[in-house]
Amino acid sequence: MRRIYVQGVGAVSPAGWGVAALVDAVSNQRGTPVQSLVRQGVPDGLPVRLVATPESFSPGLSHPRMRRSSPISHYAVGAAIEALGRDWERNKSTGERLGVICCAFAGCVSYSRRFFDEVLRDPSTASPLIFPETVFNAPASHLSAVLGTTERNYTLVGDQAEFLKGLALGAGWICDGTMDGCLVVAAEEADWLTADALRLLSPGLIASEGAGAVYLNQEPSAVELTGVTQPNLYLQRRGQAKALLGWEWPTTPDQNADLLCDGLSEATLSNSPESKIWRDWTGPRMSPKRFLGEGLSAGSAWQVVAAVNALRLGVAKRAFISVVGLNEQAIGAVFSKTVLPGDTGD
Amino acid sequence: MLFPPPPRPLPDSRVAVTGCGIVSPVGRGWSQNALAFRAGTRAIRRGTAIDVSRQRTKVAAEVDLPDMAEIGASRSHRQRAGRAGKMLFLAASEAWIQAGWQSNESSVALSLGTTSAGMELGEAYYRQAIHGPSQRRQPSRLIHYQAQRQALDLADALGFHGPVTIIANACASGANAIGHGAELIRSGRIERVMVGGYDALSQLVFAGFDSLKALSPTTCRPFDLRRDGLALGEGAAVLCLESLDSARKRGCVILGEIAGYGTATDLHHLTQPHPNGDAALASMSRACTNAGVGPDQIGYVNAHGTGTVANDSSEARAICRWAGMRALTLPVSSTKAGIGHLLGAAGAVEAAICLMALRGQWLPPESGIEEVDPACGFDLVRRSTDAHFEYALTNSFGFGGANASIVLRRYP
Numbered sequence: 001m002r003r004i005y006v007q008g009v010g011a012v013s014p015a016g017w018g019v020a021a022l023v024d025a026v027s028n029q030r031g032t033p034v035q036s037l038v039r040q041g042v043p044d045g046l047p048v049r050l051v052a053t054p055e056s057f058s059p060g061l062s063h064p065r066m067r068r069s070s071p072i073s074h075y076a077v078g079a080a081i082e083a084l085g086r087d088w089e090r091n092k093s094t095g096e097r098l099g100v101i102c103c104a105f106a107g108c109v110s111y112s113r114r115f116f117d118e119v120l121r122d123p124s125t126a127s128p129l130i131f132p133e134t135v136f137n138a139p140a141s142h143l144s145a146v147l148g149t150t151e152r153n154y155t156l157v158g159d160q161a162e163f164l165k166g167l168a169l170g171a172g173w174i175c176d177g178t179m180d181g182c183l184v185v186a187a188e189e190a191d192w193l194t195a196d197a198l199r200l201l202s203p204g205l206i207a208s209e210g211a212g213a214v215y216l217n218q219e220p221s222a223v224e225l226t227g228v229t230q231p232n233l234y235l236q237r238r239g240q241a242k243a244l245l246g247w248e249w250p251t252t253p254d255q256n257a258d259l260l261c262d263g264l265s266e267a268t269l270s271n272s273p274e275s276k277i278w279r280d281w282t283g284p285r286m287s288p289k290r291f292l293g294e295g296l297s298a299g300s301a302w303q304v305v306a307a308v309n310a311l312r313l314g315v316a317k318r319a320f321i322s323v324v325g326l327n328e329q330a331i332g333a334v335f336s337k338t339v340l341p342g343d344t345g346d
Numbered sequence: 347m348l349f350p351p352p353p354r355p356l357p358d359s360r361v362a363v364t365g366c367g368i369v370s371p372v373g374r375g376w377s378q379n380a381l382a383f384r385a386g387t388r389a390i391r392r393g394t395a396i397d398v399s400r401q402r403t404k405v406a407a408e409v410d411l412p413d414m415a416e417i418g419a420s421r422s423h424r425q426r427a428g429r430a431g432k433m434l435f436l437a438a439s440e441a442w443i444q445a446g447w448q449s450n451e452s453s454v455a456l457s458l459g460t461t462s463a464g465m466e467l468g469e470a471y472y473r474q475a476i477h478g479p480s481q482r483r484q485p486s487r488l489i490h491y492q493a494q495r496q497a498l499d500l501a502d503a504l505g506f507h508g509p510v511t512i513i514a515n516a517c518a519s520g521a522n523a524i525g526h527g528a529e530l531i532r533s534g535r536i537e538r539v540m541v542g543g544y545d546a547l548s549q550l551v552f553a554g555f556d557s558l559k560a561l562s563p564t565t566c567r568p569f570d571l572r573r574d575g576l577a578l579g580e581g582a583a584v585l586c587l588e589s590l591d592s593a594r595k596r597g598c599v600i601l602g603e604i605a606g607y608g609t610a611t612d613l614h615h616l617t618q619p620h621p622n623g624d625a626a627l628a629s630m631s632r633a634c635t636n637a638g639v640g641p642d643q644i645g646y647v648n649a650h651g652t653g654t655v656a657n658d659s660s661e662a663r664a665i666c667r668w669a670g671m672r673a674l675t676l677p678v679s680s681t682k683a684g685i686g687h688l689l690g691a692a693g694a695v696e697a698a699i700c701l702m703a704l705r706g707q708w709l710p711p712e713s714g715i716e717e718v719d720p721a722c723g724f725d726l727v728r729r730s731t732d733a734h735f736e737y738a739l740t741n742s743f744g745f746g747g748a749n750a751s752i753v754l755r756r757y758p
Contacts, residue, residue, distance in 0.1 A: 040477075041478035041479040116549075116550050119553040122400065123400050126556075131553075132616045134550070135461065136514035136516070138616065138746060141611070141748070144613060145613045148613065150610055150624075150628065151609075152611070154526075155513065157493050159494060165509070168348040197488050201485060227347050228347065230347060230509065231509050231510070234498065236502045250347055327495060328498065
C-alpha cells in the first residue's frame with residue numbers, strides 16, 4: 001500500500017477565513033460569537049455561529065462561476081484554495097490528475113429554501129437562476145471549474161462523519177492510480193432551517209457554517225494519513241451507543257504521546273456517547289466544535305485541520321480524530337507526523 | 347479499516363452482476379420492464395404524484411407503487427419511508443433475492459446515487475415548519491428525508507452492515523454509484539456490494555426543471571430534430587455486484603458484467619454541456635479504456651439523451667467523435683423517451699436496461715421520433731430489433747458537469 005500525505009489544509013469557519021483563524025480560536029479556547037437567526041414562533045430566535053465576510057476576497061472567488069453561487073460554494077472554494085497553497089493553479093500547467101470530493105450533510109440549504117419558498121408562492125415564477133444552486137453537487141462543480149480540473153468529481157452525502165469517508169475514498173483513488181492527488185472538502189451553510197432542525201434533533205447544539213479542506217497526494221510531507229476506521233453504522237438493531245462499542249482503531253491511542261481531536265461541542269461535552277467513550281482520556285486533547293459550533297460535515301473537517309496543524313507544530317506524533325455523527329455513523333481517522341527512511345523520528 | 351484496506355488477494359478483475367431489481371414507470375421487476383423496454387413502451391402521462399396545476403408542463407412518468415405490506419416491508423418502514431425509499435426497497439429486495447445473498451453479511455457494502463432522496467418528506471417538513479416551530483411528526487420527516495437514513499433502513503431490512511456510500515452527482519449519480527461499487531470489487535476492498543440509484547418526483551425538482559424551461563411542453567423525443575425538452579420520471583434500480591470468481595464459485599446466475607467505468611467533469615456551465623461534448627467524449631473513452639474495448643466492440647449505446655436541445659446535440663457530437671466511422675452503424679437510443687428522466691436513478695435504471703438487452707440480445711427502441719436530427723450520425727434505434735452484441739455502453743450526464751459512462755458485458 002502506498003503512503004498518502006497531507007500536502008495542505010484549508011478552513012473557513014466562524015473564527016474567520018483561513019487555518020490561522022481557526023487555530024487561534026481553538027488553541028486559545030476562544031468561542032466564536034453566537035448570533036441569533038429570526039425564526040417565527042421562537043421569541044429569542046435560533047442561536048448560530050456565522051462566517052463573517054472576508055476583508056479581502058480569496059483568489060478564486062472572482063471566477064465567473066462564483067457570481068451567483070451561494071455561501072456554501074464560497075466556503076468550499078476558499079478552504080480548497082488555501083489547502084492547495086500558493087500553487088493552486090498549477091494543476092492547469094502540470095497536468096496533475098486532481099480528483100475532487102465534496103462532502104455535505106445539509107448541503108445547499110439556503111438556496112433550496114429560497115427556491116421552495118418561491119415554488120410555494122407561485123411555481124410559474126420560481127427563479128431559474130436559483131434552482132441550479134440547490135443541487136447537492138453545485139459547490140463541487142464550481143470548485144472544479146475554478147481549479148480547471150476536468151477529472152473525477154464526487155459529492156458524498158452523509159452525516160458529520162462523511163468527511164473522513166471522503167478522505168479514505170480520495171486516498172483510495174490515489175493508491176489505485178486513478179488520480180495523482182485529491183482534494184477532499186466539506187462545506188455547509190447556515191440557515192434557520194438547519195438551525196431549527198438541529199434544535200429538534202439534538203437540542204443545545206449551535207449550528208454554524210464554513211468549510212474545511214485537505215489536499216492529499218503521494219509526495220512526502222510533514223503529515224501522513226495513517227488510517228481511517230470502518231464506519232460504525234447506527235442500524236436500528238444496535239443504535240448509536242452500541243455502534244460505538246465496536247469501534248476498532250488501527251492502533252491503540254497512547255495518552256502520553258498522542259493527540260485526541262474529538263467532535264464534542266458545548267451540548268455534548270459531558271453527557272453524550274462520544275464523551276463517554278473518551279472520558280478516561282487524560283492526554284492532549286482538542287475539541288474544535290466547542291468554539292466553532294456544530295458545522296456538520298465542515299465540523300469534522302475542522303477537526304482534521306486542527307489536528308494536522310498540531311502535528312506540524314510538533315504537539316504530538318499522532319493524532320486521533322473521533323467523529324460521532326448525528327444519524328448515520330461513527331468513524332475515526334489517524335494522522336501521523338511523517339517519519340521518512342533515515343529519520344530518527346525526533 | 348476503510349483506509350488502508352485489509353490486505354486481500356486481488357480478486358479476478360471481472361465484476362459480475364448477480365442480482366438486478368428495477369422499478370420504473372413501465373413496471374415493477376425485471377420481466378415487466380424487459381418486455382416494456384423491448385417494445386419501446388411510453389409511460390409519460392399527466393402527473394398525479396405532485397401538484398402540476400400551476401406548472402407550465404403537466405406530464406411526468408410515475409411509478410404505480412404497490413401495497414408495501416404485500417412485498418414484505420415492515421410496518422415501520424411502510425410508515426416512515428417516502429416514495430423514493432419505497433422504490434429503493436422494492437428494487438433492492440428483488441436484486442437481493444435474485445443474488446441469493448444471506449442476511450448478517452458484514453461483507454456487503456452499499457453504494458447509492460440520488461439527487462433528492464426523500465424530498466417529499468423534506469417538503470412536508472418545510473410546509474409545516476414555515477407555520478411555526480411545531481414538532482408534530484417533524485423529527486421523523488427530518489430524519490427519513492435524508493439519503494443516509496434511507497440507506498440504513500435498507501441495510502436494516504435486508505440485514506447487512508458494510509460501509510454505505512451515497513453519491514449525489516446530479517443526474518450521473520446512479521452511474522457513479524455503480525462505477526464506485528465496481529471499483530470496490532476490482533480493488534479487493536469489499537467482497538460484495540449493492541449498487542444503484544433512486545429518485546422520486548417532487549414538487550421542488552419538478553418546478554426547478556420547469557423554471558429552466560427544460561421540460562417538454564409537447565412530447566419528450568430525444569434526438570428528434572424538433573425536440574423541445576425532457577420529461578421527468580421516477581424509479582429505482584439496484585444491482586448486486588461481486589467478483590466473477592465469487593459468482594462462479596457460488597454457481598449463481600450471472601446476469602452480466604460491469605466491464606468498464608469512466609468519468610469526466612464538464613466545466614462549461616452549471617447546467618449546460620459544452621457544445622462539443624468534450625467531457626462526454628472523455629467519459630466514454632475512459633470507460634472503454636477501463637473495459638479494454640474500443641467503439642467497434644460496443645454493440646449498443648444507451649444515450650443520456652434527455653430530449654433537450656443542448657444535451658442531445660452535445661452528446662450526438664461526442665458519440666460521433668468517439669466512435670468515428672463506427673458511428674454510422676452504431677445502434678443508439680434513449681430510453682428516456684419512454685420513462686422520462688429519472689435523475690439520480692437514471693444511470694442505474696439504464697444500466698439495468700442494458701443488462702436486459704445484452705441478456706435478451708435485443709435493442710431498446712425509442713418511440714415517438716418524427717424526424718431524426720441530422721446531427722445524429724449514428725443508427726438511432728426506432729423499432730424493436732434483435733441483435734447480437736457483447737458490450738453495451740450507457741451514458742449519464744448531470745448538472746454541474748458530472749459525466750459518467752459504464753460499459754456492460756454480456757455473460758454467456
